[in-house]
Amino acid sequence: MQELLNFISSIFLLLLGTPLHSDKQIESDLQPVTVTPSGTIFGLYNVTRRGRRFESYRGIRYAEPPIGDLRFQPPKMIDKYESPVNATRDGHVCPQAWNNCCRTPPYEDMDEDCLFMNVYTPLKKDRKTLLPVIFFIHQSAFLAKTARSDIFEPNYLLDRDIVLVTFNYRLATLGFLSTGDKIAPGNNAMKDQVIALRWVQKNIRAFGGDPNSVTISGCSSGSVSVIAHMVSPMSKGLFHRAIAISGSPTKIDKMPSDQYTWAEKQARLLDCPTTNSSVIVACLKTKPWRDFARTYDKFYVFDRNPIHQWDMVVENDFGQERFLAIDLMEAIRQGNMTHVPIIINQNTAEFFSMAPPIITNSTILKQMNEDWEMMASLAFLLPKTNLKKALELLRTVYLQNRPLYLNSPESLERLGSLYCDSSVAFPVHRLANLMCRHSTQPVWYFFFTYVGECGYYISPYTGKPDRAVHQDETLYLFPSPYYCEQIGLIGRDAVIVDRMTAMWYNFAKYGDPNPIDADLGLYWPPMTPDNRTYLKISDDLTLHKNLREKRFELWEQLHPIDYN
Template sequence: MWFHTLFLCIVIVVQTDGHRPQGYVDTAPKSTASETQAQDGPRTVSSSGSFLGSWMETRRGRRFEAYRGIRYAEPPVEELRFKPPKPILRYDEEVDASKEGPACPLPATKVTIDEDCLRINVYTPGGNNTKPLPVIFFIHAGGFYSMTGRSDLAGPHYLLDRDIVLVTINYRLATLGFISTGDALAPGNNGFKDQVVALRWVQQNIRAFGGDPDLVTITGCSAGSRSVMLHMISPMSKGLFHRAISMSGSATSKAPIPHHQFDLAQKQVRIMNCSQTNTSEEIIACLKTKSYRDLGYSLAGFFDQFNSDPVGLWSAVVEPDFGQERFLTMDPTDAIREGKMHAVPYIISQTRNEFFWKALNVLKNETLINTMNEEWERIAPISFMLPPENSSVAVSRLKQAYLGGKKLVKDDASAQGLGKLYGDAITGFPTHRMANLMCRHSPHKVYDAEFDYIGNHSHYEDPDTKKPIGVAHHDDLIYLFTLSYRFPTIQVSDSKDSQMVDKMTAIWYNFARYGDPNPRDSELPELSTLAWPPMTPTDRKYLQLGEKFSVREKLFEDRFHVWEEIYPIQY
C-alpha cells in the first residue's frame, strides 16, 4: 500500500500518520469479462503508425477501446536523462497497447516502475461516430513526485459512459523530471515539457482514435491543476487545447515562482551520497551514475521530520534563455495580469476541507503538538509553505487569524483552525488567487466551484469509524475516475454516490463540448437544475457542488483576506 503522500490521492492508500508513498497493491483492471485477450483487441491506424488495444467496459456496461502504455517520447535514459523529451513521430512496428505501461520512478514496491515511462493512454468508444468526439486530456496529481496516469489511478470506467475520448499520461517526476540548476545543464521544467509532447502527440494522432484535435480539454487535479494553468501561459502549449479544468491547485500563490531550485538539486546529491555537490556539473555527473530506482526511492529524504512537511517540493521555474525551447518565460501572475496567455474557457475548483487531515495528524501526537507550539516560528513556514521574506510576521498573523493566537490543544477548535490553515496555505488561497486573476484578465468565461459532497468514501476516513468526516483533497476525483488502487467502483444505482458520478461526468462532458457546463437541452437530466454563472470581479459567484447544486458568492473570502494582506498583489 501507499503511505500517505503529499497530494492525497498520490498512488496511495491513505494513512493518518504521514504522507509519503511506500508502494501500493497493483489493482489495475485485470483481463476479465470487461477486457479480452490482446489478440482479440481493437486496432487503429494513425499517421504515426498502427496500435493494438484491448476492450474494457464502463460501469453502465458500455464496451469501449483501451490503448495503454503507448510511448509518446523516446525513453529518457542514459544521455537523454535530464534532457527535454524527444518525441516519437513514427512507429515502425505495430504498437502493443493492450496492457498497462510502467509508472515513472517513485517509491512503489508492487507496481512496475521504469525510467522508460513516458507513456500515453487513450480510451475511446470507437464505433462509427458521425463526427469526432471531444477529447479530455487528464494530467495526474502527486506533487510532481508521485502518482501515474495508469488506469488504477485514473480509470476510464465512468467518463467513457459519455461520448468523449479520454487521454491520460505519465510525465517524469521529482528530480528526474524537475531538476533545475539555473544553467544550460538543467534549466528545468522537463516534466512539463513531457506534458507538451504528449499534447502534441494528441494533435497528430487522436483522429485515429475518434477524437477531435480541435476540441481538447486539458484537466488536472492538484499538481495536475497547476500544470493546466501553466499550459495557458507557456509558449510551448499554444494551440494544443481549447478548454481547461483545474481542481485544487494553482501556480499563482504567495510569491513569484523561482528561476531555479538549485537547493533541491544539492539535497538530491547529498541524499545519494555524492562526494562533490558544489557545481551543477558535479551534480549532473553524479546523478547520471545513479539508478532510476535509487533516485525514485530517495523521495523520503526530502521531507522535514515534522508531520512529513512540506507537502510541496518541486515546482515550475522561469527558465533562463540558453537557446532551448522554454516552457515558461515569465512568472504566471505577471503573465495573466499582462494578458500574455492563451486563455480558454476555464473551470476552477477546490474542495471544502482540502488538507484538514494534516491537523489531525498533529493533534493526535503529543510530541508534534508540543513541537509546533514551542517552535511555531520555525515549523510554520515549512508546514504552510511560506516565502522566507517576513515569515515571522506572517506566522504571527496566521496564528492569530486561524487559532486566535492560542496554543494548540486536543480540542475541536484547534482541529478546525489548524485544518483550515493547512488547507488554505497549500491549496485554498493559491486557487482563490488564480480564480480572481483569471476572471479579471481572461477574455473567456471562468467558472468557480467548491466541491462539498461527502459520500461513502474519502481520501481521509476516520481511523475508528472508517467513515469520511470531511471533503478532503482529491475527493472530487472519486466521482470522475475509478480509483481501483483504493476505492471500489461505484455501481449504477439510486445511491447518492452513483448520482454524483452522473453529475460530475455530465459537467465535464458538457464543458468539453461547449466550453460551458450549463445544459443546453434536455439531453442531460443530471444537469436539469444547474444554473452556474461565470465569476466576475464584481460578482464573485461560485457553484457549491454538494448533494444539491447551489450558487453562492465570495468563496472563503472571510478567511483569505488575511493572506491578501500578508501577500498583496495588484489584481
C-alpha cells in the same frame, strides 16, 4: 496470458489479409486495432459503469525512454513506431517514493522508462463524428502518482461521448532538476506534458478524437500544470479549453529561476560532489533510478512536509525551447496567456489530511508548539517576506494563540483549516479572481462540499469520510479501487457521478458546463469581477457569491496584490 493470446491472434488476423498501414480502421472480435499516423496500435475492450463497451489502449509510449544520455534532458517525441504497438497493459510507473501513505498501492512496475499514455474511446461504430478530447494531468505535488488505469479508471467518463487521455510524466528530481544554467534549465516534466499534447494532436483523430477540441484538465499539481500550459509558449495551439481543480500556481512568492538547493540536497543524498552544477548533474546521471526513489522521502523535514518541493521554474534563456519565460501570476495579470474557457474549483477541506499525522504524533506536535517559526513556515509554504507578522497572525486567527493538543478534535480542526487555506484554498481564490479579470474567455467557479461514501480522508472518529478533502471530486470522475468501490447507478453518490461527468462532457464539447446534452438542473453563470458567482456542489446544486472572501481577508492583508 489472455492479453498475450489476444495480441498474437490479432497479429495473425492482420497478416492474413489486412495491411498494417491501411487508411481503413481495423477491428476484430478479439481486440480493437487503430491505425494512427505514427503506426498501428492494438488495445482491448472494456465496459463502463453503465455497461457501455469501449476501446482501451494502455501503455502507449509517446516519447523516447528518458534514460542514459536522455536523463535530465527534454523529451523526444516518437514520430513512428517500428512495429505494431501492444497497448493492452499499463506502462511503467515513474520513479517515486512509496511510504504506505494514503492507501496508495505499492508500485512493483516502477521504472525510469515511464513516458506512456492511455487512450480510451467509444467503439468505432458508436463514433458518428469526431469526439471532444479530455486530456487529464494527474496530481500529487509533482512527487507521486501515475496514470495507471487502476488509479484513474475511465469507467465513468466513457459513459459520455468523449475520448479520454491519461499519461505519465517524470516526477521529482528526474523531472524537475534545475540548476538555473544551461546544464539543467529545468521543467523537463512539463515538457513531457507538452510532448504528450503534441502526440495527441498528431494521432488522436485515429481514435475518434477531435484534435481541434482538446480540454486540458488536472487536479492539484495537475491543475497547476493546466494554468502553466495556458501561459507556456510551447503549449500554444495544443488545447482549446481548461479545467483546473483544487490547485493553483498563484503562490504567495514569485517563481524561482532555479532549484539549486534541491539539486545540492539530492547530490548529497546520493554521495555526489556539490562543487558546481556540472559535477552535480554528471554524477547524478550515473546513479540508478532506484537510488533516487529511495531518497525522495528524505527531502521531507517532518512527516510529509514541506509538501511542495520540486516545481516549475522560470527558465533562463540558453537557446533552448523554454516552457516558461515569465512568472505565472504576472503572466495572468498581463493577459499574456492562451485565452480559453476555464473551470476552477476548491473543496471544503483542502489538505486537511496533512493535520492528523501531526495531531496524533506527540514528538512532531511538541516541535510544532515549541518551534512554531520553523515548522509553520515549512508546513504552510510561507515566504520570508513579512514572515514574522504572518506567523503571529496565523497563530492568533487559526489557533487562537493556544497550543495544539494531542488527539484533540479541536486542534485537528484548527490545524486542518490552516493547511487548507495556505496550500490550496487561498491560491485558488487568487487564481479565480485574477482569471475573471484578465481572461477574455468565461471563467466558471465551483465549490465541492459533497461528502459521500468515497473519500481520500477517513475520519479517525467515524471510520468514514466526513468532509470533502483535497482530490475528493476526482473520485466521482475516475473510479479507483484503492479509495472507493465503483459507484453504482442509484443512490446519492451515483447522482454526483452523473452531475460531474455531465459537467465535464458539456464543457469539453461546447466550452460551457451548463445543461445542453446533459441536464444539471440549473443555469450556472460565469464568474465576473463584479458578480463573483460560484456553484456549490453538495447533495443539491446551488448558486452563491463571494466564496470564502471574508475568510481570506487575512491572507490578502499579509500578501496584497493588485488584481487589476
